Structure formats: C-alpha cells, structure tokens
Amino acid sequence: MDEIVSYLHRVPAWYLATIDVNDPTQPRVRPFSFAMADAGKLWFCTSRDKDVWFELEAHPKFELSGWKPGECWIVLSGTANLADDAQVSDAVREAGFKHMVGIGEHHSSANDGRLAFFSVKAGTARFCDIDGSERVVKLDDLA
Numbered sequence: 822m823d824e825i826v827s828y829l830h831r832v833p834a835w836y837l838a839t840i841d842v843n844d845p846t847q848p849r850v851r852p853f854s855f856a857m858a859d860a861g862k863l864w865f866c867t868s869r870d871k872d873v874w875f876e877l878e879a880h881p882k883f884e885l886s887g888w889k890p891g892e893c894w895i896v897l898s899g900t901a902n903l904a905d906d907a908q909v910s911d912a913v914r915e916a917g918f919k920h921m922v923g924i925g926e927h928h929s930s931a932n933d934g935r936l937a938f939f940s941v942k943a944g945t946a947r948f949c950d951i952d953g954s955e956r957v958v959k960l961d962d963l964a
Contacts, residue, residue, distance in 0.1 A: 822858045825946050825958065828887075828895050829856040835887025835895070837865075839876035849876060853885065855920040859913045862905065862940040863960060866917030868926065869937045877901040877939065893951075899944030899960065909938040 829835060834852035841847040851873060855866045867873050877883065881901040888894035909917075911931070917938060918931035928936055944960030 822861070822863060822960065825863060825895070825897065825960075826856050826858045828889065828892075828948075831892075832887040832889050835885050837873065837883055837885040839873055839883050840880040842872070842875050842879045845880065849873075854924065855917055857913050857916055859910050862902075863944060864905075864909065864913050864917075864938055864940050865901075866913075866921060867937050867939075868921070868928075868935045870935055874903075874937050877903060893948045893955075895946060895948055897941070897944060897946045899941040901939040902942045903937075903939050905940040906938045913938060 834854045836850045837853045838848050838850045841849050849872065853865060853867075857864045881903065882899070883901055884896065884898045886894060886896045914931045914936070918928055918933070918936060921928055921936065941960055946958045946960065947955045948958070949955040
C-alpha cells in the first residue's frame with residue numbers, strides 16, 4: 822500500500838476514470854491528487870456535489886492512471902466503497918480537507934458535509950514499464 826501511495830504522491834495529478842451517469846457507454850476522466858493509506862485501506866477524497874461522486878454512486882468501478890517521467894506508470898482498478906465515507910478516520914478527513922482547500926476548493930472544515938471520501942475494494946495496481954513488463958499488486962493482499 823505504501824508503494825502505491827508513495828507513487829501517487831510523486832505525481833502532481835493522476836487521472837481517474839468513471840462511467841457517465843447519463844450515458845453508460847461514455848467514460849469520463851478527471852485529474853485527482855489526494856490519496857492516503859489508513860487502517861489498511863487506500864482512500865480518495867472528492868466533493869458530494871461533483872459529477873465524479875454521482876458517477877461512482879451509479880457505477881462504482883473506476884480506473885486511474887498516472888505517470889512519473891523517468892519511472893513506470895501506474896494503472897489502478899477497483900471499486901469505490903462509498904459506504905466507507907461514514908467510517909473515515911479523523912486523520913484522513915483532516916488531510917483530505919487540507920488538500921482540497923490547498924488546490925482551491927472551498928470547504929468550511931474537515932467536517933464539511935460536501936467532503937466525500939471513498940476507499941478502494943477489490944483493487945489491483947499495475948506498475949507498467951515501457952518494455953511491456955508489469956508488476957501487479959492486489960490491494961486486498963496488503964490489508
């Protein structure tokens with residue numbers, strides 16, 4: 822888990838893909854930049870009023886990809902566990918709040934009801950290299 826979070830922290834933004842609520846044949850991609858490991862889970866943060874939250878509610882499977890020049894790239898697939906939002910720790914909530922405010926979002930506090938957190942279940946990270954090789958890490962094996 823630490824390797825995955827460390828990689829994502831070294832990339833200014835990676836891209837998370839979901840399925841459009843109104844057109845399930847259309848994927849949607851947007852930049853993300855908050856990831857944190859806590860209690861054996863990988864956590865992400867967004868806002869409840871964003872399309873990504875509605876898309877994950879309708880179709881919780883997602884994939885993200887990012888690349889750090891000079892290194893391999895990462896592809897992480899999984900299912901968003903939105904129900905975990907109710908159990909997110911204060912540490913993740915505070916870090917997510919600070920991050921979101923730091924990138925220009927407007928939230929009143931770490932307990933702002935618009936902040937939304939989800940963990941990853943059934944996740945698989947692939948560290949891929951230009952030579953076609955890849956190393957697979959299953960998140961469930963790390964818990």
